[in-house]
Amino acid sequence: MNRACSLVLATVLASLFQTVPAWCEDAIKPNRLVVALADNPVQPAGDLPVQSWSSPSGVKVVLMIHGGCGVIPRDKMSDKLADEHREVLKASLRAGYAALQKPNAVNLDGVVEAIKVLEDSPLFNAGKGSVFTREGKNELDASIMDGKSKQAGAVASTTIIKNPITAARIVLEKSGHVLMVGEGADQFAKAAGIEFVDPSYFKTEYRWKQHERGLKEEQELQEKEKAAKGKELGKAANPDSVDPVAFRRRTEDRVGTVGAVAIDRAGNVAAGTSTGGLNNKRHGRVGDAPIIGAGNFADNDSCAISSTGDGEFFLRAVAAHEISSLVKYKGLSIASASKQVMSQIKDAGGDGAVIVLTRKGEGAFSYNTEGMYRGYITSDGEAHVFIFEK
Amino acid sequence: MVRLCLLIGMTILTVNQCSGAGDEVTPHVVLGIHGGIGEDKKDMTPELEVKVRAALNAALKAGKLKLDEGGSSLDAIEAAIRVMEDDPILNAGRGAVFTHEGRNELDASIMDGKTKKAGSVASVTIIKNPITAARAVMEKSKHVMLIGRGAEVFATKQGLEIVDPNYFWTKHQWDAINEIWKQEAADEAKKKVNCEDDSTSEAPTLRKPHFGTVGAVAIDKNGNLAAGTSTGGMTNKMFGRVGDSPIIGAGTYAENETAAISCTGHGEFFIRFAVSHEIVSQIKYKKVTAKEAVEDVINRQLKGVNAEGAAIVLDKHGQFTTARNSEGLYRGWITSEGKTQVRLYDE
Numbered sequence: 001m002n003r004a005c006s007l008v009l010a011t012v013l014a015s016l017f018q019t020v021p022a023w024c025e026d027a028i029k030p031n032r033l034v035v036a037l038a039d040n041p042v043q044p045a046g047d048l049p050v051q052s053w054s055s056p057s058g059v060k061v062v063l064m065i066h067g068g069c070g071v072i073p074r075d076k077m078s079d080k081l082a083d084e085h086r087e088v089l090k091a092s093l094r095a096g097y098a099a100l101q102k103p104n105a106v107n108l109d110g111v112v113e114a115i116k117v118l119e120d121s122p123l124f125n126a127g128k129g130s131v132f133t134r135e136g137k138n139e140l141d142a143s144i145m146d147g148k149s150k151q152a153g154a155v156a157s158t159t160i161i162k163n164p165i166t167a168a169r170i171v172l173e174k175s176g177h178v179l180m181v182g183e184g185a186d187q188f189a190k191a192a193g194i195e196f197v198d199p200s201y202f203k204t205e206y207r208w209k210q211h212e213r214g215l216k217e218e219q220e221l222q223e224k225e226k227a228a229k230g231k232e233l234g235k236a237a238n239p240d241s242v243d244p245v246a247f248r249r250r251t252e253d254r255v256g257t258v259g260a261v262a263i264d265r266a267g268n269v270a271a272g273t274s275t276g277g278l279n280n281k282r283h284g285r286v287g288d289a290p291i292i293g294a295g296n297f298a299d300n301d302s303c304a305i306s307s308t309g310d311g312e313f314f315l316r317a318v319a320a321h322e323i324s325s326l327v328k329y330k331g332l333s334i335a336s337a338s339k340q341v342m343s344q345i346k347d348a349g350g351d352g353a354v355i356v357l358t359r360k361g362e363g364a365f366s367y368n369t370e371g372m373y374r375g376y377i378t379s380d381g382e383a384h385v386f387i388f389e390k
Numbered sequence: 391m392v393r394l395c396l397l398i399g400m401t402i403l404t405v406n407q408c409s410g411a412g413d414e415v416t417p418h419v420v421l422g423i424h425g426g427i428g429e430d431k432k433d434m435t436p437e438l439e440v441k442v443r444a445a446l447n448a449a450l451k452a453g454k455l456k457l458d459e460g461g462s463s464l465d466a467i468e469a470a471i472r473v474m475e476d477d478p479i480l481n482a483g484r485g486a487v488f489t490h491e492g493r494n495e496l497d498a499s500i501m502d503g504k505t506k507k508a509g510s511v512a513s514v515t516i517i518k519n520p521i522t523a524a525r526a527v528m529e530k531s532k533h534v535m536l537i538g539r540g541a542e543v544f545a546t547k548q549g550l551e552i553v554d555p556n557y558f559w560t561k562h563q564w565d566a567i568n569e570i571w572k573q574e575a576a577d578e579a580k581k582k583v584n585c586e587d588d589s590t591s592e593a594p595t596l597r598k599p600h601f602g603t604v605g606a607v608a609i610d611k612n613g614n615l616a617a618g619t620s621t622g623g624m625t626n627k628m629f630g631r632v633g634d635s636p637i638i639g640a641g642t643y644a645e646n647e648t649a650a651i652s653c654t655g656h657g658e659f660f661i662r663f664a665v666s667h668e669i670v671s672q673i674k675y676k677k678v679t680a681k682e683a684v685e686d687v688i689n690r691q692l693k694g695v696n697a698e699g700a701a702i703v704l705d706k707h708g709q710f711t712t713a714r715n716s717e718g719l720y721r722g723w724i725t726s727e728g729k730t731q732v733r734l735y736d737e
Contacts, residue, residue, distance in 0.1 A: 145662075152662045156632075157537060177631045178658040181513055182538045184630015284540015285533045286512075293639040293664035315534040316506050318639030318667040325671030348506075 051390070052335035052364035060361020060379045062263050063096045065089065065114050067124045067373030068256035068275075068308045069353035074370065074388055082387055085123055085373055089385040092117035092260075093377040100264060107270035108146055108169060110262030115142075115165040115272050118258035122204045124373070125256025127163055129204045130276020132211035135283055138202040140276055141290040142168040147269035147298035147359070152178050154290040155185040162195045165274045168290070170194055179290065202276070214280040257289055259296070259306030261357040269304035269359050271296045271320075278311065287311025293321035300359055302328040305338075309352020309369075313345045323356060334358060338366035412688070412700075412713035413733065415681050418725045419710035420609055421453045422702050423470050425480045425720030426602030426621075426654045431735050434718075439734065441479045446722040446732045449473040453608060454724050463616035463650075464502055464525065467606035471498075471521040471620050474604035478560045480720070481602025483519060485560045486622020488567035491629050494558035496622055497636040498524040503615030503644035508534050510636035511541040515558075518551040521620045524636070526550060535636065558622070570626050601716075603635055605642070605652025607704040615706065617642045617650035617666075624657065633657025639667035646706060648673050649680050655692070655699015655716070663691055665701060673705070680705040681713075688713040 067089060072081065096114030099105055119127025130138045142164035143154035153172025156179065161167045167189035171180050180188055190196050257275035264270075273296045275289040288295035288311040295311070297320035298304035305320040314320075319341050326337035334356040345352050346368040353367030355374065365374050365386075375385035425446055429438065453470030457463075475483025486494040498520035499510035509528025512535065517523045523545040527536050536544055546552055603621035610616075619642045621635040634640035634657035641657070643666035644650035651666040659665075665687055672683035680703045692699055693715045700714030702721060710723050722732040 150662050157540075175628065175631075176658070177628060178661045179632040179637070180628065180630045181632050182630050184513075184628060188628060188630065282531075282533070282536070282540055283543065284536045284538050286535040286537055291535075291637060291639075292661050293637070293667055297664070312532065312534045315638050316501075316508050318643070318664060321639055321664040321667050322671070325668070325675055329671055329675035 050335045050339045050364060050366045051386075052333070052362065060263070061357060061363035061376045062100060062361065062379050063093060063110050063114060063260060064262075064355045064357050064363050064365070064376040065092050065096070065118065065258070065260045065374065066306065066308055066353060066355050066365070067118055067258050069351065069367045069369040069372040070125070070256045070308075071369070071371040071373060071387060077387075085387060086385045088117065088121040088123055089373060089375045090383050093375050093383040093385070096260060096262060097377050097381060097383075100262060105264055106266075107148070107262050107264040107268045108144060108172075108272075110264065111144060111260045111270045111272035112165050112169055114260040114262070115258055115274050116163050119163050119165060119274055122206070124258050125207075125276045126258040126274040127276075128202055129207060130202050131207050131256065131279040131281075133277075133283055134215070134280045136211060137283070138199060138276060139281075139283070140164045140202070140274070141286060142272070142274035143290045143292060143296040144168040144172055144272040145270060145292055145296055145298040145304075146172070147271070147300040147304050150299060152292045152296075154179045154292060154296075155189065156181040156286045156290040157284065158182070158185050158189070159199050160186050160196045161189050162197045162201065165272055167194050168272070168274075178292065181286070210279055218280065257295070257308035259308060259355060261298070261304040261306050261355055261363075263357060263359055263361060267300075267359045269298050269300055269357060271298040271304035271306045273306045273308070275308070288314035288319070291315060293318045295320060297321045297324050299324050299328070303334050303356050303358045305354055305356050307352060307354040309345065310350035313348055313350030314352060317341065317345060317348075319345065319352070319354070323354065334362060335364040335366070338364050342366045342368045412685065413711055413721070415709050415711045416723060416725070416731070418708050418727070419704060419723045420457055420708065420726050421450060421466055421470060421606065422608070422704050422710045422712075422723040423449050423453070423474070423604070423606045423721065424652060424654055424700065424702050424712070425474055425604050427698065427700060427714070427716040428602065428718045428720045428734060431717055434734070438479070442720055442734060443732050445474060445477040445479050446720060447730065448477070449604075449606070450722050450724045450730055450732070453606060454728065457608065457610055461610070462612075463608035463610040463614050464500065466608040466610065467500070467616050467618040468521055468525055470606040470608075471604055471618050472519050475519050475521060475620055480604050481563075481622045482604040482620040483622075484558055485563060486558050487563050487602065487625040487627075489623070489629060489631075490626050492567060493629075494555060494622055495627075496520045496558070496620070497632060498618070498620035499636045499638060499642045500524040500528055500618040501616065501638060501642050501644040501650075502528065503617070503646040503650055506645055508638045508642075510535045510638065510642075511545070512537040512632045512636040513630065514538070514541050514545070515555050516542050516552050517545045518553045518557065521618055523548075523550055524618070524620075534638065537632070566625060601655050601657070601698060603641070603654035605654060605702065607644070607650035607652055607702055607710075609650070609704060609706075609708050613646065613706070615644045615646050615650040615704065617644040617652050619652045619654075621654075634660035634665070637661055639664045641666065643667050643670055645670060649703050649705040651684075651701055651703050653699060653701045654719070656697045659692055659695060659697030660699060663687065665692070665699075669701065669703060680709065681711045684711060684713040689715050
């Protein structure tokens with residue numbers, strides 16, 4: 001009777017709040033997708049897709065990853081290309097999982113190894129295959145944080161480090177600092193023995209075309225505005241003066257990032273994020289990925305968060321720390337907290353997504369775009385990946 | 391004798407605990423500023439004290455003037471911070487500390503509590519007033535944060551005042567970095583003699599870390615809050631190191647619904663604890679007062695990890711307070727009627 005009651009209640013509550021209160025966890029099957037939303041590619045802000053899992057005895061989510069929410073539009077995504085993305089996501093989950101299984105493995109190992117696979121793949125906007133700046137260069141950002149010690153490391157605008165996430169970790173472990181940028185970051189990582197490459201290593205044909213197309217579209221847009229505004233146009237010709245909201249770029253030009261959140265055997269959470277940033281960003285622009293509190297945050301007392309999306313909106317909202325605070329101080333579930341913050345960002349005009357993991361092994365994905373490259377792996381080694389599926 | 395020692399010890403302890411208490415909550419404040427943790431009290435000279443007080447008073451006056459003229463809270467904090475940047479006594483703009491390589495790399499950020507828009511610059515070397523560049527990033531670019539040469543090119547295109555890097559050079563800061571270099575050379579020599587295996591000392595050892603920063607929080611007649619922070623960073627910092635000052639949520643945060651905050655201290659910890667956003671979150675979600683929130687973060691969380699620092703907070707009702715776990719904090723505030731307070735240590 002009791003069990004039936006709680007099952008009904010759980011179902012009702014789940015549909016209402018799209019989350020699972022701790023007391024009814026036993027009513028939910030392991031890894032069952034709690035919420036399945038209508039298949040609507042344009043989600044109104046109040047009805048965002050959230051996937052979340054409970055953590056029944058034994059089976060926990062130990063690692064979650066994302067490859068950004070700037071997915072290739074469904075109509076342009078061939079089955080083959082989708083499968084290629086899925087394969088890399090699975091390889092990333094397996095690499096992170098294997099790292100976590102090693103004796104003496106710590107949370108940061110899982111995060112770093114999972115992200116390295118995504119950085120090395122040309123399919124995702126991080127490491128190899130990063131987007132270009134307006135000047136046709138690759139400037140990479142990454143960050144990592146340990147939820148136990150609350151130590152963190154980050155690099156921004158690096159140009160020669162093969163795996164920026166490894167540089168972020170070395171900043172955490174060896175520098176005495178948290179954030180290192182530009183040439184100073186490159187020099188520090190190189191001196192610390194981190195693998196470096198010629199900047200041409202990061203270039204891919206796909207991203208170069210995206211860069212050229214982006215510049216062309218920007219020019220056309222400006223000319224259009226010029227014609228519309230007539231005399232005032234001297235201003236509009238300056239890319240810096242274009243209104244950010246009016247100046248909508250294609251989603252896939254704006255929101256590519258990779259990230260991971262993991263728990264180790266001791267139950268410590270960690271988060272990592274890595275990105276090539278915004279397509280055709282201006283030299284020196286830094287988004288949310290290397291900023292602790294915005295694109296990355298981890299606290300054993302709440303959760304680990306990695307985000308992706310329109311970085312400027314995440315910076316202003318201090319999005320990752322906001323989710324952590326909603327969980328820690330307002331007592332929201334991770335699913336409700338991440339959904340609330342993604343709605344706020346959507347309302348403000350930004351696209352984005354987050355992955356969230358608690359030390360109990362409860363995970364949540366939330367995004368406000370058409371899809372999100374993502375996946376999770378449980379303590380028994382079973383990997384699940386998604387792109388458009390809700 | 392032992393008893394006497396104990397008594398003295400306890401007195402010192404009590405005094406030390408008091409020194410972290412921060413300032414009482416003052417209502418009707420329209421502008422609050424800080425000029426960093428500053429010198430240890432034992433190193434403070436009467437001449438320096440006069441100069442510091444003059445700089446703080448001038449900053450408060452400049453900011454208040456903007457508000458009296460009908461300017462926004464952003465105008466007020468920009469004006470106040472510019473005065474402190476221009477003053478060679480404080481570690482921001484002219485008079486900034488030197489990096490390990492003997493350069494001045496400046497950071498600044500600003501946030502508008504009404505729109506929650508923000509702007510920041512980091513590691514800039516030729517922009518005379520980094521706070522103005524941060525504001526330009528907020529108002530004239532699509533971005534929030536620009537660093538290094540990219541930020542400098544942007545500021546130049548925006549017509550901001552550009553200076554030769556020598557402009558930021560001051561003798562007292564140059565002497566300070568020289569002393570550190572000498573110390574490091576001596577350490578190095580000693581290590582060679584002792585043949586000690588000291589592989590952990592990759593990061594430069596900081597003899598006397600200087601966590602100077604300047605910042606301001608303000609509220610205007612429309613009830614809009616704003617916060618800003620500007621710094622030369624940490625003495626002897628590594629090339630490319632960025633602290634909390636240009637990080638929204640760490641060194642600076644403002645939102646009309648809650649409060650405006652500017653921090654100073656050991657920046658690495660302020661980033662990791664997302665200090666200014668943590669204060670706001672506690673007020674909003676934990677339902678504590680601004681005073682309780684700032685004391686918790688500065689005197690419990692940060693003190694717990696031996697991180698030195700301070701924060702100034704102006705809430706939406708115009709109530710101003712500070713908290714610090716350091717001996718000093720150069721600070722001041724001014725009320726709507728123009729009543730001014732300037733303090734350096736416990737007063």
